[in-house]
Amino acid sequence: MHVNLEKIKKLESKPFIIKNFINSKEINIFKKLYEELPIEINNRRQKIIKKKWTSNFNKEFQDQYIKKLRSIIGSFEMDNPRSKDKFESLGLFQESFKPVPLHVDTGFNFEKILYKQTLLPLSEKSETVIFKNRFYGCSTTFSIDPKELKSKGYNKRSSEHIDLFDGKRFDKKVHETFLSHENIDNLKGLEIEMIFEWKLGDLLIFDRTALHCSSKNLNGKKLGFTTSTIKL
Ligand SMILES: [Fe+2]
Secondary structure (H helix, E strand, O other), rough: OOOOOOHHHHOOOOOOOEOOOOOOOHHHHHHHHHHHHOOOEEEOOOOOEEEEEEEOOOOOHHHHHHHHHHHHOOOOOOOOOOOOOOOOOOEEEEEEOOOOHHHHHHHHOOEEEEEEEEEEEOOOOOOEEEEEEEEOOOOEOOOHHHHHHHOOOOOEEEEEEEHOOOOOOOOOHHHHHHHOOHHHHHHOOEEEEEEEOOOOEEEEEOOEEEEEEOOOOOOOOOEEEEEEEEEO
């Protein structure tokens, strides 16, 4: 459990969207960057390719990006794991061919003051589902599937979310429309805060303690860029 719980909770807010955070020229810079960056992780089981935007790639554009984000969410420090070559990273490009399951990106350092994370879509026709429910443990993928619970990855695997909330059955229709890749019983007690529709140029900002996942709709594949922040 995070030791700065009170401070973290005080900084929490509802998720929000910044329309046209970047323009079409900048979108192209991001797309080009993704092409140029080396692969960090190619997870065939989860059908996801990850690349980190390390400090040795277009630093000037990185500084510009951080400055722009500070003008919206105030002071913060980036909190992204270093690359395997030990470079600092501004964030993570994720190309997924399968919906990303229910999880939280709270990290593994319980002394940090967790703040916002951002999601910049670089493809369209998909959605990210942000729940009202919060989690104050480490980065975790939530599942009730015994096989998934036994698998290893960057995130911890756990079903402890089931006992944290009220256990109410999840809406069948919403499940069918957006979340049929998740077992409906894995969503017990969860309440949707926002369904973010991916649009090029827009930026989604949400709390690192908020549970979230992809919707089932991804039009073959999706590409997004995410960053995580802390407060000092
Ligand atoms: Fe995430």
